Amino acid sequence: MKAIVQIGLKPGVLDPQGRAIARSLTDLGFEEVTAARQGKVIELDIKGEDAASAEQRVNEMCEKLLANTVIESYSVKIES
Amino acid sequence: MKTAVITFPASNCDRDARMALEKVTGRPAQMIWHRESEIPSDVDFVVIPGGFSYGDYLRCGAMAARSPIVKDLVEKANKGLPVAGFCNGFQILTETGLLPGALLMNQGLNFVCKPQKLRITNTNTRYTSGYGSTQEVVYPIAHHEGNYYADDATLNKLEKNGRVLFKYVDNPNGSARDIAGICNEAGNVFGMMPHPERAVDPLHGGTDGLNFFKSIIESI
C-alpha cells in the first residue's frame, strides 16, 4: 500500500513562499490567482493489507514526526 | 562547573559553542554524540548548537528533537537542568516542546547572515543578569528558518511573564513581535536564533556574547 501524506501550514500561519508564488503568477498574467499555499507531499510505502489500520498508523506518524502541529496541518490518503 | 555540547549529524556550530564555553568556564566542554542515551549526571549546563541536524530534512530540528539523547535531555531539563539552544538548537527546542512556538522560513525567503542588533527586554533572568543596564547587544545571525511564530495567546503569555529575553531591532526575518530569544516558564531553558557563541572574540564577531554565558554559568 501507499500512503500519501499532505502537509501544509495551518490557515492563519503566514506562508511567505505561497505569497511569492501567488505574486509571480499574477505577474505572469494569471490574474485569477488570489492566493497560494505551499506544502509538501510525503509518499510512504507500507506493508500490510488493512487500509484502516494503516491510516491510523500514518496519522500517528504525522503527530509524532511528519507534521509540526504547532504550525502545520496534514491529511492522509491510503492507496492500494 | 561542567558544560556539554550535544552534536548531531551535521551540527556545525558545535566548535563555536565549545570554544565559547571553554573561554568562559576555563574548562573544556564535553561533546555528546546524538546516539548516546544519557547526559552525564555531573553536567551543569548543556548547549544545543546550530547547524543543519540531519540535513534539516523534513523540518529544521524535527529529527534531532526525536533522537535518543534529546529524550533524556527533555527529562533533565524538566527537572531544572539549564539548556540553551542557538539557531538550529532553538529550532530543536521548539520541536521538543520545551519551548513554545515554531520557526518558519524567513519572511524575505532568503538565508540571512549579518551582525544583528538586539534589545535585551528582561535582564532579570539567569541568561541575561550579567548585562546589568545594557540595553542593546550585537550577535551574528545566520539562518533561513528563523521567523518565530506562536499564536497570540502564547505570545501574550510569554511577554506578560517576562519570558521574552531578547527582541530584534530591525526585525530581519519576520518574527512575531520582533521576538529573538525566549525561555521556558522555569527560566532554565533558553532558545534564540542569533549566535551569542559567535560573539566572544574581538577578532570574530565582537564580545557582546560573553555576558550571556557568564550570566548562566554564574547562576549555577
Place this chain on the structure above:
Amino acid sequence: MAKAIEITPEIVAEHGLTPEEYQIILDRLGRAPNMNELGIFSVMWSEHCSYKSSRRHLGKFLTKGPRVIQGPGENAGVIDIDDGDAIIFKMESHNHPSYIEPYQGAATGVGGIMRDVFTMGARPIALMNALRFGEPTHPKTKTLVSGVVAGIGGYGNCVGVPTVGGETNFHKGYNGNILVNAMCVGLARADKVFYSAAKGVGNPIFYVGSKTGRDGIHGATMASAEFDDDSEEKRPTVQVGDPFTEKLLIEACMELMATDAIIAIQDMGAAGLTSSSVEMADKGGVGIELILDDVPQREDGMTPYEMMLSESQERMLMVIHPGKEQLAFDVFHKWELDVAQIGVTTDTGRLVLNHKGKVVCDIPIAPLADDAPNYDRPHVPTEKREEVKAENIALTDINAALKTMIGSPDLASRRWIWEQYDRHVMADTVDSSQSGGDAAIVRIHGKNKAVAITTDVTPRYCYADPHEGGKQCVAETWRNLTCVGADPIAITDCLNFGNPERPEIMGQFVGCVEGMNEACRALDYPVVSGNVSLYNETNGQAIPPTPAVGGVGLIPDLQHFTTLAGAKEGDALIIIGETTGWIGSSIYLREVGGSEDGAPPPVDLALEKLNGDYVRQLIRNRRVHAAHDCSDGGLLITATEMAMSSGIGVQIDRPSGDFALSGWYFGEDQARYLIAVDENSVNPILSTADGKGIKAARIGTFKGGGMTSNDGLDLALSDIRAIYEAWFPALMES
C-alpha cells in the same frame, strides 16, 4: 547488453571522439572496444579530464616555490604555512550545470571543490567564489543569480564552512554562458597530506559516500538508451547535491585519516568512478579490478556503462591497507554512510570490470592517460588596441559621475549576495565580504596567524589584451593579499574560455596563460592547482576570456593586518603608485562614456613588486590604518569604498597639474594602493617612498560625513551608500 552494440562512427562521434582518436583506441586494444570501454576512453580523453587543448600551455606555468608542497596534478595544491601547518586549495568551474539548473549546479560545484580539498586530508576552512552573469536586463539573469547564490549558500551553509568572499560581474558576453567558479581552502598538517596514487598489489578498494544513480551521465544519451532494456526511461543529467551527506563524509574521512588505514584516496568527481579509478591506478602504476555488482546503487538495473559514467555526488574511492578493512567499515558505519569494498589493486596494469559474473571491460590503463590527445591548436593573437586618451574623455559633473559609478552593476554593493552566505561558522573568520575588503582573512584555528584569500580577474582587460589581462589578474590578487598585510604565497586558477578550436579563442587562451605566467614568475607566486573550462559559448558567441585567479597568502602574526575599514578621523589619504590617467577599458569609459574601447592599463610587474612590498612593509610596521587596492573604478571609487567602510568621509585635495579629470579620478592605472595613515606618518612614508623610487602622494584627509574635494565634489556618504546599496535589491525585486 553492452557487447551486443556495434560501435558505429555515429556512436564514436556521440562520445565526443574524433575518428583519429578512435583509431588510436583500436590500435592500442588491437580490437574494437565494447560500449563500456568506449565510454571510459571517451571520458578520460574528454577535454575536462585530459586537458587536450590546454595541457601543453599549462606546462609552462611556474609551479614550484619554497612553500609549495604539492603543485598541479593532485586533487588540489598544497602550500606550507609554517609550524607544520599546510593549506590545501583549489578553484573549479561548474559553469554549464549552473546554467541548466542554477541551484543544483552551483551547489554541486561547491560540494565538488570541497571534496577535492578534504580528500587530501584538509578540513575545509573557507569557501570563495567567482561569478559572471549576463546583462542585468537579460531575461534569464535574475533567475540565474538567485539560483546560483541560493545554491552556493545552501550547500556551504549546511556543511558548515564559511563562504568568506568572492566577486560577481555582469556583462552581455555571459548572456548565454554564465560562469560559476568555486574555490575551497582547507587546513591540514603538512605531514598528514593524502595523495591519490594507489600503491601495492592486492590492496582493497573501498567505495564510500552516497549511492550511485544515473545522475549526470552525459554525452552519449542516445547510445546509452540503445543498450538499455528500458529505453523510455528518462535519465536525469542534473546532479543533485546532498550537503548533509557531504558533511558526514568530511567528518568520517577526517576520522579515518587520523588512523593509518588509508593508502590513497580520490574524490569521484566528473566522470565519477572511471576517472577516479583510472587516475589512482595510473599514478600508482598498478592495475585495478572492480566488481561492479558491489557498487552501492540507488536505482535498479544499472548497467556497467551507467555506473562507470555516473556523476552522482558525495562519493569517494579509497585504497585501504590490508587488515584495516574493519576499521574503515566501523568509521563509515558510525557516520551512517554507504560503504563497500568493490575491488582490489592488481599487478596487471589493466582496468578490469566484472558485472554479473562476466568481464565487461578489460583495457590497459596506461593509454588512457599516456595516449590522451595533446593538441597544439592553432592560435592567433588578439589584435592590439589603440590607446584611449583621457584628454578626450570628458568629466563634466564629478558628483553625477560618482553616483553613476557607485550604482553601476560591477561596482554596486554585493550585500544581497553575501548576506545569504554564513561567513562566520567555525568561529575563525576575521574579515569577510562584510567589510568589502580586498581579501578575506581566516584565522588558523587556535593560533595567532591567518590565511588571506582572494579571487580576481578583470575580463574586460583580458578581452582587450589577453597578455596584459593575464598579467593583471595575477597581479591584482597579489595586491589584494598585500592590502591585508599578507605575504602572497600561491594561486589556483580557473581558466574559462570559448571554443579552443577557433584560433582567435585559442589565441586568447595562450595570451592569458603567458601573461599570467609572466606575472607568477615576476612575483614568485606559483600556480599550485587549477581547472580549465572551455567551450563556454553559445551560437558562436564566446564568453570574454575569464581566467579567474584565487590567491592565498599568509598573515604570520594577527597583530599586523589591515582591512578596508579602520581609517580614523583626521587620517591622511595617501596613494602609492603612479597615476597617469589610463582610461581605456575602464569602468568609467563604459558606464559614463558608453564605450568599451581602448587598450587596458599596462602592468609593470617590477613596479607591482616594488610598490606592493613597500605597502606590506608599512602594514607590518603598523603605519597603516586601512589599505585598499586601487583597481576597478579608479581612485575615487577606491577612496569612496574606504570612506563607506570606515564611516568617515574623505576630503580630496587634487594636486594641481595638467591632466584630465576623468583619468585622475577614474583611470585604472595598475600597481596602486590607497592607504589611510596617521598625520604624523605622512612625511616619513613619502620620503621613504621617494628613496625607493616609488611614486607616492598625499591626496586627501579622512574627515566629515561626505566625499568632498577642492574641485566641486560634494556628496554625503549616506546618499552615496543609499545608491551603492540600492542597485542589487532593485535588480532582484524588479
